[in-house]
Structures are given as structure tokens and as C-alpha cells.
Amino acid sequence: MEFAAFADRAATIEAESADTAITECVTDLLADAGDDLATLARFVQGRVFPAHESTTLDIGPRLCYEAIARAAGRNVSADDVEARLAERGEIGDVAASYDFGGQRGLAAFGGGGADALTVAEVARELTDLAAVAGDGSQETKVDVLFGLFNRCDPDEARYLARLVLSEMRIGVGDGTVRDAVAAAFDVPVDVVERALQVSNDYGYVAEVARDEGETGLDAIDLEVGRPVQAMLAQAGTVTGALEDWDDVAVEWKYDGARVQVHYDGEAARLFSRNMEDVTDPLPEVVATVEDALDVPAILDGEVVAVADDGAPLPFQEVLRRFRRKHDVAATREDVTVRLHLFDCLHVDGEDLLDASLRERHDRLAALFDDGVVSDLWLSTDADEIGEVEADALEAGHEGIMLKDPDAAYTPGKRGKNWRKRKPDVETLDCVVTGAEWGEGRRANVLGTFELSVRTDDGYAQVGNVATGITDAELDDLTARLEPHVTAEDGRSVAIAPEIVFEVGYEEIQTSTTYDSGYALRFPRFLAVREDKTPADADSLSRVERLAENA
Numbered sequence: 150m151e152f153a154a155f156a157d158r159a160a161t162i163e164a165e166s167a168d169t170a171i172t173e174c175v176t177d178l179l180a181d182a183g184d185d186l187a188t189l190a191r192f193v194q195g196r197v198f199p200a201h202e203s204t205t206l207d208i209g210p211r212l213c214y215e216a217i218a219r220a221a222g223r224n225v226s227a228d229d230v231e232a233r234l235a236e237r238g239e240i241g242d243v244a245a246s247y248d249f250g251g252q253r254g255l256a257a258f259g260g261g262g263a264d265a266l267t268v269a270e271v272a273r274e275l276t277d278l279a280a281v282a283g284d285g286s287q288e289t290k291v292d293v294l295f296g297l298f299n300r301c302d303p304d305e306a307r308y309l310a311r312l313v314l315s316e317m318r319i320g321v322g323d324g325t326v327r328d329a330v331a332a333a334f335d336v337p338v339d340v341v342e343r344a345l346q347v348s349n350d351y352g353y354v355a356e357v358a359r360d361e362g363e364t365g366l367d368a369i370d371l372e373v374g375r376p377v378q379a380m381l382a383q384a385g386t387v388t389g390a391l392e393d394w395d396d397v398a399v400e401w402k403y404d405g406a407r408v409q410v411h412y413d414g415e416a417a418r419l420f421s422r423n424m425e426d427v428t429d430p431l432p433e434v435v436a437t438v439e440d441a442l443d444v445p446a447i448l449d450g451e452v453v454a455v456a457d458d459g460a461p462l463p464f465q466e467v468l469r470r471f472r473r474k475h476d477v478a479a480t481r482e483d484v485t486v487r488l489h490l491f492d493c494l495h496v497d498g499e500d501l502l503d504a505s506l507r508e509r510h511d512r513l514a515a516l517f518d519d520g521v522v523s524d525l526w527l528s529t530d531a532d533e534i535g536e537v538e539a540d541a542l543e544a545g546h547e548g549i550m551l552k553d554p555d556a557a558y559t560p561g562k563r564g565k566n567w568r569k570r571k572p573d574v575e576t577l578d579c580v581v582t583g584a585e586w587g588e589g590r591r592a593n594v595l596g597t598f599e600l601s602v603r604t605d606d607g608y609a610q611v612g613n614v615a616t617g618i619t620d621a622e623l624d625d626l627t628a629r630l631e632p633h634v635t636a637e638d639g640r641s642v643a644i645a646p647e648i649v650f651e652v653g654y655e656e657i658q659t660s661t662t663y664d665s666g667y668a669l670r671f672p673r674f675l676a677v678r679e680d681k682t683p684a685d686a687d688s689l690s691r692v693e694r695l696a697e698n699a
């Protein structure tokens with residue numbers, strides 16, 4: 150296909166606003182693509198390479214402006230192109246505003262002709278350009294781009310400029326191409342979707358759909374060495390997870406960098422979340438994996454930088470490692486990293502994407518000795534989950550992940566099956582107005598504390614807190630509060646306002662349970678506000694405001 154024909158189709162697609170019309174245009178384009186099918190399935194999304202490849206053109210905006218300026222003629226400079234961009238706001242418009250056709254000489258007459266750019270040629274030139282490295286590579290890239298722009302008519306220039314700067318923006322997303330492949334080659338959408346998830350290559354999937362149909366697509370499996378998109382998380386709450394699932398799988402949420410481990414039976418390769426190969430910067434992670442594994446596997450986890458005492462460091466530290474590809478030894482001296490694996494996509498020839506998290510985690514745990522695989526707790530109890538969270542925070546980690554233990558692994562999806570617990574947006578300073586003695590071994594310490602806020606004429610309860618308090622803190626709080634007990638009723642005691650707790654919570658709901666008319670959901674003890682007296686605690690009117698603004 151001539152590149153002009155692609156530009157024409159892209160312009161038509163861009164002019165459409167309805168999703169269905171866009172999908173129809175892409176469907177037609179793919180159906181007519183012939184030998185260019187794989188390339189076109191990528192070009193419409195502004196991709197030159199398969200999504201699983203980290204190859205980039207490495208063309209910065211300035212380099213593109215220079216190429217456009219040279220193609221536009223002697224009187225135009227890269228600064229002029231930049232100035233025009235400031236006016237028009239979009240590089241495609243800018244590229245289309247110059248008359249490159251005049252530079253083409255006789256070959257341009259009548260359009261098309263021997264010198265007409267083809268889609269295949271653009272793909273080939275850009276692939277070669279991506280491979281250029283070393284001294285003088287920037288000039289070579291400008292030369293190649295100039296050569297392409299020089300042969301463009303305005304529409305071709307518009308879409309070439311957008312393609313090289315990864316700014317295609319014609320309204321075609323991943324879902325559009327998926328639906329278009331299904332429609333163009335008469336295969337079920339969910340089969341295309343699965344093939345895309347495991348191969349992470351729209352071009353390849355389009356070709357298989359056309360040439361081998363549903364059977365061919367079904368046969369596409371994960372491949373060790375070919376990274377897939379990471380499964381992602383939504384923000385969520387403990388209460389929401391407990392409502393939605395029979396059991397909640399709870400894990401610590403590590404604050405590091407995501408890595409996908411591919412072990413082929415001999416050597417491990419590591420990929421970052423954007424598919425970059427980060428094997429070289431992480432030799433000790435490679436060693437951990439290669440020492441432990443003896444069968445091929447694809448695993449998912451987080452690499453965390455740690456201090457000498459093992460405490461986690463901010464995630465920027467591990468990213469420093471990723472950046473220092475060429476001087477690993479030096480970085481290794483100042484940043485130690487640890488691998489925490491939490492998922493398993495493939496083991497020894499078997500794809501596990503459709504298996505439940507329970508099974509995937511069991512398979513993962515069977516591959517390693519203790520310490521590398523992240524613990525997973527199954528719980529149905531908010532307090533128990535609160536304890537896991539308190540421990541995670543105590544150990545210096547970010548919080549917790551809540552996962553549906555029965556859910557499959559869905560690459561690239563930010564669905565409801567993985568939820569990161571929202572950090573407490575606000576905290577409340579509440580007065581302790583009562584408590585309960587513990588049971589059994591804990592009968593001598595106060596365990597659950599009644600939380601109240603100030604009202605015009607006293608205090609009104611908003612909840613009870615039992616989570617997030619260490620044993621040492623419980624002993625201390627008991628010693629401090631016992632002298633202020635004013636009444637006892639079984640295990641319950643009333644306590645004169647004396648101590649202020651800072652508490653986190655997931656949300657504030659209206660409730661008939663407490664006299665305030667509100668209830669904190671999932672309250673968690675953070676600290677004693679030693680600097681506050683009950684008179685400084687939060688008021689019921691603040692609780693009302695927070696509940697309204699939620």
C-alpha cells in the first residue's frame with residue numbers, strides 16, 4: 150500500500166467521531182492491507198514496533214523539527230518549525246503546512262509514480278533508523294527522516310510526523326484494533342483479546358487471524374522472553390473487597406519497580422513495566438532467579454531497594470539502578486535491591502493466566518525457598534486485614550494489595566480483581582471515651598477503644614478502633630487510661646476524656662449505630678496525639694463536612 154493511501158485512511162478515521170464508525174474504517178483498512186497487515190495494525194495506533202519490544206526510534210522533537218525544516222527548504226529553520234508548532238499546537242498540522250512536494254522534482258507529477266512512498270518502505274526506513282547508534286547517529290537519523298519527508302505530500306507528512314513522535318492520535322485505541330481484527334477476519338473478539346494478551350503484538354495477531362483464523366489464534370501461547378503487559382490495580386477499600394469476594398487475598402504492597410522475570414531454563418531476563426530489558430542493571434536479581442529455578446517460567450514481582458538493615462528505601466532508589474545501565478558495579482555498591490515475587494504466569498510449558506490467583510501463588514511458592522515469594526493471606530475479616538496492613542506499614546512498605554483469590558491474570562487490565570488500598574486521605578483526631586478489656590491472655594490490657602469527637606455539649610461516638618496498635622502500645626495505653634475509668638460493665642469501661650488518638654479510616658458513613666449519626670469505616674490507629682488535649686480534638690461538624698465531601 151502506498152503511504153499516501155494510508156494517510157488518506159488515517160485522515161478519514163480522524164474525521165470520524167463515533168467509535169463504531171472508527172472501528173469500521175479500521176476494519177476496512179485491515180481487510181485491504183495485504184502484505185502490510187502487520188505494519189498497518191501497528192501504524193494506526195502510532196506504533197512502529199510490536200508492543201512487546203522496547204525498541205524506540207529515539208527521535209526527539211528537535212530532531213524531527215530539523216528534518217521537517219530541511220525538507221521544507223533553505224529558508225526554513227528548526228526554530229521556525231518550533232515557532233509554527235507554538236502557533237498551531239500540533240506537529241502533524243505543522244508538517245502538513247509546508248510544501249515538501251516542490252522538493253521532489255519530476256517524480257512528484259501526477260502523484261504516486263516511481264518515487265511514491267510505500268507503507269513497507271516507511272516501516273523499513275524507520276526500523277533501520279531505530280538501529281542507528283553511536284557517534285553521529287543523530288545526524289544520520291535527521292538524514293533518513295529528511296529523505297522521507299522530502300517525498301511526502303501534506304497528508305503523508307502529517308501522519309509521518311505524528312508516527313515518528315508517537316503522537317498518532319486519530320482516535321484508535323487498543324480496543325479499536327482488537328474489534329477491527331475480529332470484524333475484518335470474522336473471528337470472535339474474546340479470542341483476539343486473549344491472543345493479544347499473550348503475544349502483546351497487534352501486527353502478529355492480525356496476521357494470524359487472517360491466515361489461520363480462530364484455531365491459529367487459540368494456539369498462540371505465552372513465550373518465554375516475550376514480555377506481556379502487567380496486570381494493574383484500581384484503588385479500592387477493604388470493605389468493598391469483603392463485600393465483593395468470599396475471601397480476600399491480602400499482600401504487602403511494595404514500593405519499588407515492577408519486573409517481569411523470564412527464565413528459559415538456563416538464563417533469566419528481566420523486563421520493566423514498559424517492556425524495557427532491565428536484565429543487566431539487576432545482576433543479583435538474575436542470580437536469585439537462576440539459582441532457584443530449574444524449569445522455564447514467567448514470573449511477576451517488584452524489585453525494592455533496601456538499606457543495610459533491610460528496610461525498604463523509596464522507589465526512586467531502584468529506578469536509579471535501572472538508569473545506570475552502564476555502571477552497574479558502582480550503583481550496586483550504594484543501592485542493594487531485593488526481589489519480591491507475587492505472581493506466576495507460566496511454569497515449565499504451562500500457561501497459568503487462566504488459573505486462579507490461589508493456584509498461581511501455590512505454583513510460585515513451590516519454585517522458591519522462603520524469602521523471595523511475597524506472603525499471601527486469605528481473610529474474611531477487616532480487623533485481620535488491618536493487622537496485615539499495620540505490619541506492612543511497620544516494615545516500611547506502602548500498604549496492602551487486595552486481590553480476588555479466584556481471579557485469572559489479565560495482562561494490561563486495570564480491573565477490579567486487584568485493588569490497592571487507598572491511602573488515608575484525611576485522618577481524624579478522636580477522643581478515647583471508652584474501651585474494652587481483652588480476652589484470655591489479653592484480659593489485663595484494654596483492647597478496643599471507643600472513638601468520639603467533640604460536640605457543642607460533650608462528645609459523640611464515631612466508632613471503635615482495635616487495629617494498628619502494637620502490644621507495647623496496648624500496655625502503655627492501658628497504664629495511661631486505667632486511672633481514668635469512670636464505670637465498668639462487664640468487659641466494657643467508660644473512660645473520662647483524656648487521650649486523643651489520630652486515626653485513619655476508609656470512609657465516613659451516616660449510621661444509626663452511634664449517637665453522632667456517623668460511623669468511621671475501617672478505622673485504624675495511627676498514633677497518640679501527645680500534643681493535643683481533648684479540647685483540641687476534631688469536632689462533629691468536621692466529621693459532617695468530611696462525610697459530605699467524600
Ligand SMILES: Nc1ncnc2c1ncn2[C@@H]1O[C@H](COP(=O)(O)OP(=O)(O)OP(=O)(O)O)[C@@H](O)[C@H]1O
Binds near residue numbers: 405
Ligand atoms: N503485592 C503486590 N501485588 C501487585 N502489585 C504490587 C505488589 N506490591 C507492589 N506492587 C506494585 O504496585 C503497583 C500498583 O500500584 P500503583 O497503582 O500505586 O502503582 P503505580 O505504578 O504507581 O501506579 P499505576 O499502576 O496506578 O499506574 C503494581 O504495578 C506493582 O508495581
